[in-house]
Amino acid sequence: MKPSALRFLVCPACHGELDLRADRRDAEVSEGILACRQCRRAYPVIRGVPRFVAERTYASSFGDQWNWFRKVQLDSWSGTRESETTLEATTGWRDADYVGRLVLDAGVGAGRFAEVVARKGGEVVGIDLTTAADAAYANIGRLDKVHVVQADIFAMPFRERTFDLAYSIGVLHHTPDPRAAFDRVAAAVKKGGGFAVYVYARYGSAHRVADVVRRLTTRLPRRLMLALSAVAIPLYYVYRVRGLGEALRLFFAISMHPNWRWRWLDTFDWYTPRYQWKFLYPEVFGWFRANGFLDVEVFDGPIRMRGVKTS
Ligand SMILES: [Zn+2]
Structure with missing residues (x-):
């Protein structure tokens, strides 16, 4: 950690x-x-990371996940701009919005988005409940203007109204109480600051089958799930067959990411977390409004929204 933290x-x-x-x-x-x-x-x-969390938690699958797949989604490793594009699609913030700002990454994982924010000139504080904080620290922790902290989103080591910007991408739906988690992050944002989230959507019906499958897969040993998820690597080619792929996906969804490592990671990520809530746009809109965010925008790729805190 940096003493400046x-x-x-x-x-x-x-x-x-x-x-x-x-x-x-x-x-x-x-x-x-x-x-x-x-x-x-x-x-x-410990090992460069301040630890405000004691034992293994409900989100431990992510600790394993981000240490096993530590670099897969980092733009600096993949040579793509996929994380940068996803960050922009969720927040709508431009490069200039980050410069000189203190930014909270709530659920930093291995640090894919925090790396982008730091490159754009923001000072970013990434928190994670799990040992993913170790993966993030190994990846980006020593970069200028990056801070990695192992902390609980429900008991964050920050005062209210500390951050100019905050984002939480693909995280809140994996907590036991996403609405309460949203409220905590929202409270850490300064008046006039921005907050952006991505959470899973409840639209359509494909997720219902996955929910049934997950009742089993969330109970299986983690290393077994790592091996089973690898079936997505070759299955991808079968799922790309027109007609057949659509039918199979209804029963057993896999990631269709063209990069095989990413496909493996995303499939593991879908079937292992204990909590996986899903929402509708009006629900999340209500969270923003209830926390004093009056200027709220929605983006494509449900559910992606951002707001500006006006009180
Ligand atoms: Zn104290």
């Missing part, structure tokens, strides 16, 4: 100021302790 990090329990004791450091503090001045709780810095 003390500008915005506070105790998640009482929002008191934190003191940093560095046991190992170069440009970054790799091992140390963050101690709350107010309630005296202490939080460790």
Whole structure:
């Protein structure tokens, strides 16, 4: 972690100021302790990441996922602009919107979007509940203006109204209470700041079969699911046969991403998380309005929305 993170990090329990004791450091503090001045709780810095989460959680599949597929979705590794394009499709923000801004990535995963934000000149704080924080730190943690923190979206180590911009892409629907998670991130945004989300949509009926299949797959051992998900790699060619593919997809959905690693990752990502809620546009619109976001826009590729906090 960078000592400069003390500008915005506070105790998640009482929002008191934190003191940093560095046991190992170069440009970054790799091992140390963050101690709350107010309630005296202490939080460790381990392998460069401040840890505000103790044990394995409901989202542990993502810890495995992002360490196993650490680099697949990074634009700098894939040589594409797919993460940049997805970020733009969800937020509508332009390059100039990031420059000099403090940006929260709620559910950073392996850091695919945070990498883009940092490249565009934003100072980005990526939080993740799981050991995905280790993958993100290994990928981008030492870049200038990147901070990676292992923290719970329901108990974030930030004061209210800290961030100029916040986004949460493909994350809230994997929490036990997406509406409450939305409220927490929204509270961390400054007045006049922006918040953008992508959550799964409940439109259509294809997801109903997947929900039944997931009752089994979410209970299977993680490494078995890693092996089973690999069936998407060759199955892709069968699913591309006109007519046959559409029919098969109704019963067993796989990622149809042209990159085989990405296809494997996305299929694993669909069948393993414990929670996978789905929403309609009016529901998410209501969340924005209830949190004081009056200027709300919707984008294609449900459900993608952003708002500007006006109160
Ligand atoms: Zn405290």
